[in-house]
Amino acid sequence: xxxxxxxxxDPESLLxxxxxxxxxxDRVIREHLPETHDVPEIDLLYKMMMDYPSRGGKGLxxxxxxxxxxxxxxxxxxxxxxxxxxxxxxxxxxxxxxxEDDSEMRRGDPVLHxxxxxxxxINAGDALHVKMWGILLQNEKILGKQITLAVLREFLWMxxxxxxxxxxxxxxxxxxxxxxxxxDYFLMCEKKTSWYTCTSPMRLGGIIAGAKEEILSPxxxxxxxxxxxxxxxxxxxxxxxxxxxxxxxxxxDLWEGKRTLLIIRLLNLVPETxxxxxxxxxxxxxxxxxxxxxxxxxxxSMKKLHVFDYGNxxxxxxxxxxxxxxxxxxxxxxxxxxxxxxxxxxEFMVNRDW
Amino acid sequence: xxxxxxxxxDPESLLxxxxxxxxxxDRVIREHLPETHDVPEIDLLYKMMMDYPSRGGKGLxxxxxxxxxxxxxxxxxxxxxxxxxxxxxxxxxxxxxxxEDDSEMRRGDPVLHxxxxxxxxINAGDALHVKMWGILLQNEKILGKQITLAVLREFLWMxxxxxxxxxxxxxxxxxxxxxxxxxDYFLMCEKKTSWYTCTSPMRLGGIIAGAKEEILSPxxxxxxxxxxxxxxxxxxxxxxxxxxxxxxxxxxDLWEGKRTLLIIRLLNLVPETxxxxxxxxxxxxxxxxxxxxxxxxxxxSMKKLHVFDYGNxxxxxxxxxxxxxxxxxxxxxxxxxxxxxxxxxxEFMVNRDW
Numbered sequence: 233x234x235x236x237x238x239x240x241x242d243p244e245s246l247l248x249x250x251x252x253x254x255x256x257x258d259r260v261i262r263e264h265l266p267e268t269h270d271v272p273e274i275d276l277l278y279k280m281m282m283d284y285p286s287r288g289g290k291g292l293x294x295x296x297x298x299x300x301x302x303x304x305x306x307x308x309x310x311x312x313x314x315x316x317x318x319x320x321x322x323x324x325x326x327x328x329x330x331x332e333d334d335s336e337m338r339r340g341d342p343v344l345h346x347x348x349x350x351x352x353x354i355n356a357g358d359a360l361h362v363k364m365w366g367i368l369l370q371n372e373k374i375l376g377k378q379i380t381l382a383v384l385r386e387f388l389w390m391x392x393x394x395x396x397x398x399x400x401x402x403x404x405x406x407x408x409x410x411x412x413x414x415x416d417y418f419l420m421c422e423k424k425t426s427w428y429t430c431t432s433p434m435r436l437g438g439i440i441a442g443a444k445e446e447i448l449s450p451x452x453x454x455x456x457x458x459x460x461x462x463x464x465x466x467x468x469x470x471x472x473x474x475x476x477x478x479x480x481x482x483x484x485d486l487w488e489g490k491r492t493l494l495i496i497r498l499l500n501l502v503p504e505t506x507x508x509x510x511x512x513x514x515x516x517x518x519x520x521x522x523x524x525x526x527x528x529x530x531x532x533s534m535k536k537l538h539v540f541d542y543g544n545x546x547x548x549x550x551x552x553x554x555x556x557x558x559x560x561x562x563x564x565x566x567x568x569x570x571x572x573x574x575x576x577x578x579e580f581m582v583n584r585d586w
Numbered sequence: 587x588x589x590x591x592x593x594x595x596d597p598e599s600l601l602x603x604x605x606x607x608x609x610x611x612d613r614v615i616r617e618h619l620p621e622t623h624d625v626p627e628i629d630l631l632y633k634m635m636m637d638y639p640s641r642g643g644k645g646l647x648x649x650x651x652x653x654x655x656x657x658x659x660x661x662x663x664x665x666x667x668x669x670x671x672x673x674x675x676x677x678x679x680x681x682x683x684x685x686e687d688d689s690e691m692r693r694g695d696p697v698l699h700x701x702x703x704x705x706x707x708i709n710a711g712d713a714l715h716v717k718m719w720g721i722l723l724q725n726e727k728i729l730g731k732q733i734t735l736a737v738l739r740e741f742l743w744m745x746x747x748x749x750x751x752x753x754x755x756x757x758x759x760x761x762x763x764x765x766x767x768x769x770d771y772f773l774m775c776e777k778k779t780s781w782y783t784c785t786s787p788m789r790l791g792g793i794i795a796g797a798k799e800e801i802l803s804p805x806x807x808x809x810x811x812x813x814x815x816x817x818x819x820x821x822x823x824x825x826x827x828x829x830x831x832x833x834x835x836x837x838x839d840l841w842e843g844k845r846t847l848l849i850i851r852l853l854n855l856v857p858e859t860x861x862x863x864x865x866x867x868x869x870x871x872x873x874x875x876x877x878x879x880x881x882x883x884x885x886x887s888m889k890k891l892h893v894f895d896y897g898n899x900x901x902x903x904x905x906x907x908x909x910x911x912x913x914x915x916x917x918x919x920x921x922x923x924x925x926x927x928x929x930x931x932x933e934f935m936v937n938r939d940w
Contacts, residue, residue, distance in 0.1 A: 271773070273757035274750050328712060332705035351686035351756045354708060358682060359749035361712065365719055366742045369735065377731040381723065384738075388720045395713035396628050402705045403627035419625070 241576035249573055253298055253315075254291035256308075260316040261285055264367050280348060280356035281363065284323040287339035292581055293318045293433045299574040300437025304447065305566030311440045313371050314383055318433055320364040321387070325394060325428070327357035332402055333488045334519055337481045375440065382439050390432035397423025404491045408516050410499060417493050418460055425466075426459025430581075441566075450561050457554035461582040464547040467492040468540055469585070471531060486527045487519050493546065494539050498530070501537045551582040595930035603927055607652055607669075608645035610662075614670040615639055618721050634702060634710040635717065638677040641693035646935055647672045647787045653928040654791025658801065659920030665794045667725050668737055672787055674718040675741070679748060679782070681711035686756055687842045688873055691835045729794065736793050744786035751778025758845045762870050764853060768900075771847050772814055779820075780813025784935075795920075804915050811908035815936040818901040821846040822894055823939070825885060837881045841873050847900065848893050852884070855891045905936040 241249065265282050269275045294315035301311040329335070330343040331350055337343065345353035368387060371380040400420045404412065434451045470485045471494065485492055495515065502508040511533060514526040534540065558575065565571035595603065619636050623629045648669035655665040683689070684697040685704055691697065699707035722741060725734040754774045758766065788805045824839045825848065839846055849869065856862040865887065868880040888894065912929065919925035 269750075271754065273754050273761075276757065277750060277753040328708050332708055349760055350704075352753065352760060354682050354686055355749055355752050355756060357712075358715065359746070359753070361715060362742065362745040362749060365738070366746070369738055369742060372735060377735060381726060381731060381734070384719070384723055388716065388723060391716040392713070392720070395709055395716060396623075396631060398709050399631040399706065399713070400625065400627050402709060403630065406703055406706060407627075 238575065239572045240579070241573055243580070246573070246576050246580055250291060250295050250577070253295040256312060257291060257294045257298075257315045257319060258285075260312045260367075261319060264316065264370070265320075265363065277352075277356060277359060280344065280352065281360045283344055283347075284326055284338065285319060287341060289319070289322070289339060291319065292577070293322060293429060295577060296430065296433040296574070296581075297437045299570055299577060300434045301441045302437075302567050302570035303562060303565045303574045304438050304441035304443045306437065306441025310374055311437055313367055313374065314436050314440060317364050317367040317387070318428075318436070320360060320367060321391065321428060324357045324360035324364065325398075327353060327360065329398065332398070333490075335481070335484060335488065337484070339480075379440060379442075383436060386432055386436055386439060390427045393423045393427040397421070397425070397427075400424070401491065405489050409491075410512055410515070412491055412496050413500075414493065414496060417491065417496055420491070421460045421463045422456045425463040426456045429455075429462055430459040430578075431455025447561055450557050454554050454557040454561065457550040457557075458578060458582060461547040461550040461554065464493050464543050464550075465582060465584065467494055468543050471534070472540065473585070483527045483531070486515070486530055487522060489515055489517075489519075493543055494534055495530075497539045497542055498534050498537060501539070502533065507533065547582060551579075554578075554582075592929065593926050594933070595927055597934070600927070600930050600934055604645060604649050604931070607649040610666060611645060611648045611652075611669045611673060612639075614666045614721075615673060618670065618724075619674075619717065631706075631710060631713060634698065634706065635714045637698055637701075638680055638692065639673060641695060643673070643676070643693060645673065646931070647676060647783060649931060650784065650787040650928070650935075651791045653924055653931060654788045655795045656791075656921050656924035657916060657919045657928045658792050658795035658797045660791065660795030664728055665791055667721055667728070668790050668794060671718050671721040671741070672782075672790070674714060674721060675745065675782060678711045678714035678718065679752075681707060681714065683752065686752070687844075689835070689838060689842065691838070693834075733794060733796075737790060740786055740790055740793060744781045747777045747781040751776070751781075754778070755845065759843050763845075764866055764869070766845055766850050767854075768847065768850060771845065771850055774845070775814045775817045776810050779817040780810045783809075783816055784813040784932075785809025801915055804911050808908050808911040808915065811904040811911075812932060812936060815901040815904040815908065818847050818897050818904075819936060819938065821848055822897050825888070826894065827939070837885070840869070840881045840884055841876060843869055843871075843873075847897055848888055849884075851893045851896055852888050852891060855893070856887065861887065901936060905933075908932075908936075 265278070265285065267278045269278065297315045297318055298308050298311050302308050326338060327344050330338055331345050331353060335343050336346065344356065348356070364387075365384075368384055369380070371383055375383070397420055401424055403409075431452060432455070434455055435448055438448050438451065467485060467490075470480065470492075471483055473482065481487065486495075498511065499508065502511060511530055514522060514530060555575075555578070558578065562571050562574070619632070619639065621632045623632065651669045651672055652662050652665050656662050680692060681698050684692055685699050685707060689697050690700065698710065702710070718741075719738075722738055723734070725737055729737070751774055755778055757763075785805060786809070788809055789802055792802050792805065821839060821844075824834065824846075825837055827836065835841065840849075853862065853865065856865065865884055868876065868884060909929075909932070912932065916925055916928070
């Protein structure tokens with residue numbers, strides 16, 4: 233756990249703050265999204281687009297964007313559209329990822345393509361992707377042309393990295409690659425998770441607040457480290473978490489054959505024995521051929537070899553390094569209370585249990 | 587066929603012109619697309635993104651954008667990036683459509699997901715979609731902020747309509763709907779085809795040339811009618827065309843269960859008999875259960891009832907109405923030779939045999 237003698241929001245107040253921010257961002261999403269159409273089929277498209285955003289995610293990324301903007305002296309309202317687009321980004325990416333990963337559950341309900349089939353769902357993801365750019369173009373009215381274009385460029389960067397990271401992860405599954413090292417995992421996490429979870433939400437807040445390059449640049453390394461720490465905790469929660477609280481299928485990563493730090497660590501620790509072969513055999517099977525007992529076998533191997541402790545300590549190291557950058561960049565915040573909330577949110581993101 | 591006493595490019599010269607334009611646009615695409623990456627998996631992502639654009643489409647939409655820009659007094663070069671983005675749009679849409687429609691062939695080769703699997707291919711389509719917005723953001727350097735943003739807004743409109751149209755068509759297949767009338771088909775075509783094939787390519791050329799609203803507005807109806815005429819010819823070519831020349835699977839629309847004007851007309855003509863039941867039974871089967879002889883049975887029914895003549899005459903009517911708008915809008919073109927080429931290209935698009 234990250235310890236800090238700094239002022240910090242208690243969990244209750246932080247959650248209350250998250251709820252307030254999410255409410256404001258959800259209102260902007262609802263203003264832009266629930267179009268209706270006289271043709272019932274097209275009306276269904278808009279219902280599909282609104283489905284994941286209505287399922288009640290935590291809104292961490294949009295809150296991060298809003299709080300960074302405030303901490304750097306910007307107005308919260310000026311970042312609402314951008315924060316809403318961040319949420320829309322996450323949702324279209326999840327719609328497509330759930331197909332690509334053959335997932336079953338998302339935020340406590342069946343994934344979208346299990347409700348509507350793959351063809352309509354790919355297209356609904358595309359339509360939501362388009363809507364993301366549409367919301368960003370609305371920025372012109374409140375931010376002017378210059379910042380609107382700068383925000384668009386940051387989204388471009390972020391979405392390129394996100395698709396590269398997703399490609400990397402999917403390729404490993406497709407090519408049944410298990411000869412991976414921690415550096416491979418870190419690269420994949422940086423691209424797949426860090427950019428859209430930490431780096432760009434914070435940079436976008438900064439861009440909107442008019443922050444200078446000396447503030448915006450260090451956010452690359454800060455975001456990368458925090459994002460990887462966030463993903464490692466997510467990998468752990470996926471295996472050990474409470475399904476009701478976590479909202480995804482428990483052990484989904486094992487069922488889907490995901491390359492996590494935990495499985496890479498396990499394979500690096502287990503010698504060339506029958507156990508190792510069994511683990512590789514199980515993990516290489518398609519989802520439909522895997523058994524519950526196989527999943528428990530791998531989980532037990534991980535526990536036996538203290539893989540979860542290892543993951544937690546790697547996440548702690550990364551978070552520590554990120555917070556040392558944070559404390560330099562935000563040494564003289566323009567808005568103290570926003571700064572305390574921002575730091576508390578980041579700590580929550582890398583220490584959360586849901 | 588559209589007859590015209592106006593000056594007109596002969597087919598050879600038009601094809602030569604298309605090749606020249608395509609070469610210029612392809613150069614821009616290659617400048618922006620074939621990124622390489624040290625990580626071999628990510629390198630593959632960029633190869634996948636470049637796959638369809640390298641297969642040699644006709645480049646009709648980008649040529650339409652360039653020629654409209656020139657005819658309205660703009661410089662061809664100022665529309666290169668936008669024309670390249672038009673081609674990229676078509677390619678990411680096709681990558682996803684081919685999965686959604688369970689297609690087999692595209693421009694004479696297997697569709698992308700039959701080479702790389704569905705998960706990687708959905709993601710590559712997303713990455714190409716992102717790249718489209720990226721190319722459009724480059725416009726700032728040559729067109730300035732104002733027009734760059736106007737072009738982005740037109741792309742937004744176009745992509746929204748395209749995804750609505752695709753949703754409509756896919757819904758009909760999913761819900762096995764055959765109670766459709768020509769108006770339903772026309773609405774679907776307008777959204778799925780007209781916008782990205784005619785309306786927006788022409789409007790974009792106009793926006794870049796600095797055309798006024800009295801020029802840009804009539805392009806809505808002109809584009810709609812031409813786009814529907816284009817789609818009707820495409821439906822006919824799909825059933826009667828030469829596979830080598832056309833590049834797609836012959837009778838692919840029947841295998842995929844597409845709702846075309848031809849099948850709607852056929853069902854409106856065939857009374858409630860055994861023949862009608864057989865047609866509905868065949869068309870409602872999933873691709874894998876259909877037989878070659880079933881396809882020929884439907885083709886013969888269509889020929890017997892002159893469905894193709896009907897389709898051609900509907901396309902002619904729509905084209906006629908579009909050209910009467912064209913001749914008013916482009917009465918005093920700023921560039922005569924570009925105007926002749928533009929009109930010749932539009933005639934070719936609704937009269938082509940490949």
